[in-house]
Structure formats: structure tokens, C-alpha cells
Amino acid sequence: MYDSQSTTKPPFFNGENYSFWKNKMRLFIKSSDYLVWDVIEDGPYIPLKQDNDGKMVLKRRTEMSEEERKKIQVNDKALHMLFCAFGPDIYSKVSSIESAKEVWDTLETTYEGTNDVKETKIGILNLSYENFKMEFDETVSKMFDRFSTIVNGLKGYGEVIPEDKLVRKLLYSLP
Incomplete structure (x- = not known):
């Protein structure tokens, strides 16, 4: 039997019943902040600039505007929400991934398959x-x-x- 879920804590995932967790987590994230869900679906914002050779390169932190920093922070918020939902076994599988979209996609591939x-x-x-x-x-x-x-x-x-x-x-x- 499942216990009731807090509206402030993400649903816990221990590696079992992924589709149940996925649906609850999707709704939890969307109800908390739809921009976070956008990052999980579309990937993080990458602040780029054109270098002297005309190539696009990643901006340094000191070159970013406040708005760009806020856009980057949404990915970190998404990662935090996801990581708070995992026990140690799941966390250890995805903790080195820096994109919330990549974490979500990794879980889908692992638990739903190709x-x-x-x-x-x-x-x-x-x-x-x-x-x-x-x-x-x-x-x-x-x-x-x-x-x-x-x-x-x-x-x-x-x-x-x-x-x-x-x-x-x-x-x-x-x-």
C-alpha cells in the first residue's frame, strides 16, 4: 500500500514502479514550476557568445547577465527536485549528470527501455x-x-x- 504524498516533497523513487513515480513526479514538477518542466523536456539554457574567430563558445560566469544566470538556475532547480526524490541507489547512478533533461532521459531508458x-x-x-x-x-x-x-x-x-x-x-x- 502507498502512503499519501506530501505536496511539498517530491515523490520518492527507489527503482520500483517507475511509471507510477514518473507520472507523479511529472505532475509534482509542473505544479511547482512549469519552467522547471520545460528544462527537463527541452534541456538547460546554455549561455553562448561569439569569439574572435566567429565560433560560438560558452560564456564565462563573469560574462553572464543576471537574466542568463536565472535561466541557468532553472536546470539546477530541476536537478535538485529530481535528486531529492531518489534514494542512494538511484542517486549514485545519476549524480554526476549535470543536465536535468539527461537525468530524466537516463531514467526513462533505464526503467522503460529503448x-x-x-x-x-x-x-x-x-x-x-x-x-x-x-x-x-x-x-x-x-x-x-x-x-x-x-x-x-x-x-x-x-x-x-x-x-x-x-x-x-x-x-x-x-x-
């Missing part, structure tokens, strides 16, 4: 959805829990099924 693995998992979940029926000795409550697990799994991989289609599928699954 794109090929994700496609396979989506295929299995879609097959489970298509073949879904209420089992002989199953209660409506248990059936709905099983259905929700499949639908939420698909949603976690970006496969969203319209509400009216879900309702029809659930009704047709009853004996």
Missing part, C-alpha cells in the same frame, strides 16, 4: 486492451483495477485512448 523496448511494451499493452474481458470469478472492482492498469500503462507511454472509447470498451467487456 524505443524498441517501449514499442514492444506498447504492443503488449494494446493487445491486453483489445482482448480485455471480465474474468469468470472477477468482481467489477477488480476488473476495473485491471483495466485501469492497462490504460494507465498505455498513457504512461503516450498512448491516450479517448474517454468515450474507454467507456464502450469497459461496457463491452462485461458478461
